[in-house]
Amino acid sequence: MSYASHSASDDLTDCVTMTLLDEEGSASPVIAELSYRSEDPYAVHVTFAVEQMQVTWTFARELLVLGATKPMGRGDVRVWPDLDPIGHALVCLEISSGDGIALMKCRTSDLYPFIRRMLTSVPLGEESANVDLDAEVAALLV
Secondary structure (H helix, E strand, O other), X not given: OEXXXXXOOOEEEEEEEEEEXXXXXXXXXXXXXXXXXXXOOOEEEEEEEEOOEEEEEEEEHHHHHHHOXXXXXXXXXXXXXXXXXXXXXXXXXXXXXXXXEEEEEEEHHHHHHHHHXXXXXXXXXXXXXXXXXXXXXXXXXO
Protein backbone atom coordinates (compact mmCIF):
# COMPACT_ATOMS: atom_id res chain seq x y z
CA MET A 1 0.00 0.00 0.00
CA SER A 2 1.30 3.48 -0.82
CA TYR A 3 0.72 6.60 1.25
CA ALA A 4 1.50 10.07 -0.03
CA SER A 5 2.86 11.87 2.98
CA HIS A 6 4.38 15.08 1.65
CA SER A 7 4.80 16.93 -1.60
CA ALA A 8 6.43 20.33 -1.67
CA SER A 9 7.11 21.92 -5.05
CA ASP A 10 10.62 20.43 -5.36
CA ASP A 11 10.53 17.74 -2.67
CA LEU A 12 8.66 14.47 -3.00
CA THR A 13 8.09 11.96 -0.22
CA ASP A 14 5.93 8.84 -0.23
CA CYS A 15 5.65 5.95 2.18
CA VAL A 16 5.34 2.47 0.75
CA THR A 17 4.83 -0.77 2.63
CA MET A 18 7.46 -3.29 1.57
CA THR A 19 7.97 -6.88 2.56
CA LEU A 20 11.35 -7.69 4.09
CA LEU A 21 12.47 -11.27 3.47
CA ASP A 22 15.05 -12.77 5.81
CA GLU A 23 17.51 -15.60 5.07
CA GLU A 24 14.96 -18.23 6.18
CA GLY A 25 12.28 -16.80 3.87
CA SER A 26 10.19 -15.24 6.64
CA ALA A 27 8.41 -12.06 5.56
CA SER A 28 7.89 -8.92 7.65
CA PRO A 29 6.22 -5.66 6.62
CA VAL A 30 8.51 -2.62 6.58
CA ILE A 31 7.54 0.99 5.95
CA ALA A 32 9.87 2.59 3.42
CA GLU A 33 9.86 6.36 3.07
CA LEU A 34 10.98 7.31 -0.44
CA SER A 35 12.20 10.85 -0.93
CA TYR A 36 13.46 12.86 -3.87
CA ARG A 37 14.75 16.42 -3.95
CA SER A 38 15.25 18.23 -7.23
CA GLU A 39 18.37 19.94 -5.82
CA ASP A 40 19.89 16.40 -5.57
CA PRO A 41 18.50 15.30 -8.96
CA TYR A 42 20.42 12.06 -9.47
CA ALA A 43 19.56 10.45 -6.11
CA VAL A 44 16.64 8.85 -4.38
CA HIS A 45 16.65 8.35 -0.61
CA VAL A 46 14.88 5.42 1.05
CA THR A 47 14.45 5.33 4.83
CA PHE A 48 13.37 2.04 6.38
CA ALA A 49 11.80 1.83 9.83
CA VAL A 50 13.28 -1.41 11.18
CA GLU A 51 13.18 -2.58 14.80
CA GLN A 52 12.61 0.89 16.29
CA MET A 53 15.40 2.47 14.27
CA GLN A 54 15.64 4.15 10.91
CA VAL A 55 18.13 3.27 8.21
CA THR A 56 18.51 5.50 5.15
CA TRP A 57 20.01 4.43 1.84
CA THR A 58 20.79 6.82 -0.98
CA PHE A 59 21.28 5.53 -4.50
CA ALA A 60 20.83 6.52 -8.13
CA ARG A 61 17.20 7.23 -8.92
CA GLU A 62 17.78 5.64 -12.32
CA LEU A 63 18.16 2.28 -10.51
CA LEU A 64 14.68 2.62 -9.07
CA VAL A 65 13.07 3.95 -12.26
CA LEU A 66 14.60 1.45 -14.69
CA GLY A 67 14.75 -1.42 -12.18
CA ALA A 68 10.96 -1.47 -11.99
CA THR A 69 10.94 -2.91 -15.52
CA LYS A 70 14.33 -4.64 -15.96
CA PRO A 71 17.15 -5.83 -13.67
CA MET A 72 19.45 -2.95 -12.71
CA GLY A 73 22.42 -2.41 -10.44
CA ARG A 74 25.61 -4.08 -9.34
CA GLY A 75 27.23 -3.97 -5.98
CA ASP A 76 25.40 -2.60 -2.95
CA VAL A 77 22.00 -1.86 -4.53
CA ARG A 78 20.11 -3.97 -7.06
CA VAL A 79 16.55 -3.53 -8.31
CA TRP A 80 14.51 -5.85 -10.53
CA PRO A 81 10.92 -6.68 -11.47
CA ASP A 82 9.19 -9.87 -10.29
CA LEU A 83 5.74 -11.40 -9.88
CA ASP A 84 4.05 -12.60 -6.71
CA PRO A 85 2.45 -16.08 -6.62
CA ILE A 86 -0.86 -14.75 -7.99
CA GLY A 87 0.69 -12.65 -10.75
CA HIS A 88 0.86 -9.13 -9.27
CA ALA A 89 3.85 -7.14 -10.52
CA LEU A 90 6.50 -6.51 -7.86
CA VAL A 91 9.68 -4.48 -7.56
CA CYS A 92 12.51 -6.14 -5.64
CA LEU A 93 15.14 -4.05 -3.88
CA GLU A 94 18.27 -5.75 -2.57
CA ILE A 95 20.68 -3.79 -0.41
CA SER A 96 24.04 -5.16 0.73
CA SER A 97 26.34 -3.90 3.43
CA GLY A 98 28.98 -5.29 5.75
CA ASP A 99 26.10 -6.29 8.03
CA GLY A 100 24.44 -8.51 5.43
CA ILE A 101 21.87 -8.40 2.66
CA ALA A 102 18.32 -7.08 2.89
CA LEU A 103 15.78 -8.09 0.26
CA MET A 104 12.57 -6.09 0.10
CA LYS A 105 9.62 -6.36 -2.27
CA CYS A 106 6.66 -4.12 -2.94
CA ARG A 107 3.86 -3.99 -5.47
CA THR A 108 4.84 -2.07 -8.57
CA SER A 109 1.48 -0.30 -8.46
CA ASP A 110 2.38 1.08 -5.01
CA LEU A 111 5.75 2.40 -6.21
CA TYR A 112 4.69 3.89 -9.56
CA PRO A 113 2.93 7.01 -8.16
CA PHE A 114 6.22 8.10 -6.57
CA ILE A 115 8.19 7.30 -9.74
CA ARG A 116 5.70 9.22 -11.92
CA ARG A 117 5.82 12.27 -9.65
CA MET A 118 9.62 12.14 -9.56
CA LEU A 119 9.85 11.95 -13.36
CA THR A 120 7.32 14.77 -13.72
CA SER A 121 9.42 16.90 -11.37
CA VAL A 122 12.69 16.12 -13.19
CA PRO A 123 12.53 13.90 -16.31
CA LEU A 124 15.28 11.35 -16.90
CA GLY A 125 18.11 12.97 -18.81
CA GLU A 126 17.31 16.47 -17.50
CA GLU A 127 18.90 16.10 -14.07
CA SER A 128 21.89 18.29 -14.91
CA ALA A 129 19.60 21.30 -15.40
CA ASN A 130 19.00 21.16 -11.61
CA VAL A 131 22.66 21.13 -10.60
CA ASP A 132 24.31 24.42 -9.66
CA LEU A 133 27.89 23.64 -10.70
CA ASP A 134 29.26 26.91 -9.27
CA ALA A 135 27.81 26.08 -5.86
CA GLU A 136 29.11 22.49 -6.05
CA VAL A 137 32.64 23.66 -6.90
CA ALA A 138 32.52 26.32 -4.17
CA ALA A 139 31.47 23.68 -1.63
CA LEU A 140 34.40 21.48 -2.64
CA LEU A 141 36.88 24.34 -2.21
CA VAL A 142 35.81 25.18 1.34
